[in-house]
Amino acid sequence: MSAIDTFLQMVHDSDNIVFFGGAGVSTESGIPDFRSKDGLYNQHYKYPPETMLSHTFYEQHTDEFYRFYRDKILNASLSAQPNMAHKKLAELEQAGKLKAVITQNIDGLHQKGGSKNVLELHGSIHRNFCQHCHKFFDAEYIRQTTGIPKCDACGGTIKPDVVLYEEGLDNDVIEQSLYYISHADMLIIGGTSLVVYPAASLVRYYHGHKLVLINKSSTDMDHTADLVLHDSIGEVFSKIKL
Template sequence: MNASHADKLAELRTILDASDNIVFFGGAGVSTESNIPDFRSAGGLFSERVGKRELSPEEILSHTFFMQHTEEFYDFYKNKMIYKDAKPNPAHLALARLEQAGKLKAVITQNIDGLHQQAGSREVLELHGSVHRNYCMSCGQFFPLDAVLESAGVPKCSRCGGIVKPDVVLYEESLDTGVLEKARRYIEQADVLIVAGTSLRVYPAAGLIQFFRGKHLVLINKSPTPYDHAASLVIHDSIGKTLKACLT
């Protein structure tokens, strides 16, 4: 570890120690450390053959594809988007500890895996929904993840026979305005905003950063983002390793 990196960790430790109004905003990079791939990254998922066609994950995970090719959607979704055995990594655990200490007010996440809650975080705003919530499109009956995974083909409602849809935001669908508004309020009121594991290029989620008016914008990401110039502290390293080092 070079001196400049050690200095950055020391600065982050000082920032965390001094604040009791921290908000964390995280993307796919938080979960890649739990071995959940980010299909937008170089090591993620590329095109997928569906019948005779080569489709991108973005095409398969669209509302149109879900409605028109539901069985193919679920084949991809169950095999490539669900990581039931994934466990919280040091980043998830560190954030849960910060919340328990009364310092972290909320986790805002673009991830759909539920690992923040599994780690113990209570105030988690899921911008893109969760694989753990699934609803019948006809009657609204709730189904857990296992009901989707154990179904043959397209999961159907045990009550009315309707198609069960994951409570995740697909491409072409809008984010929940209530969740977005709550996230905006947390960011507006925060003293410290930690943004990690996201390219900050996917809107409208990335646009939330503009509402921050606090003292310290901290970016933790392995690659540069469009907001690096505006941050008070930028650390290009593992999120889990960084947060763990600052809390020990």
């Protein structure tokens, strides 16, 4: 039996699947990741992307933060469309087999693809709040502004509800993620190098025997997985027939 056939059999035999995904899920929709050859870390800016997406940089250079955020994060995410991985995950959820999608991505493509129970570890570009009066603004509002976006009600600065470097994850999202992972009969990890902590540490709470890693490159957890597929995640998920 091929690795793909083994994966499909695991999916068929499971009814409590949890998916844990990273940037590799979105790169197939045209959104750049950080660490690949063409990723943001290998492009040239006045400051490194990790610096520009930090809490300190946001506070001290808000205008420069938003210039980079609109150009490289917001525009790419809003123009992207769900790929086969997003669509098949939504189908698995609708069929009652998938219980949760846990994602490190902030682009909202899982919801756009039809998934309902999505736990966003690093927040979402689609939620933005005035830091003074807490009024909500969508992503398109931010994209249409120039400079530092201001609240149209009180004039306060609007901040995206995304977890910047130096900021902590939301405890409620972590607790929900731990619950789903620890109760899953199958955990599929896809499109992540598992080097971003603390998010990557959550997968260690899985105690079952159907741990599947789908990633184009190897990870430090390959040796602990029950099945490893070094392949395109969209290509792998396209094989699922419900």
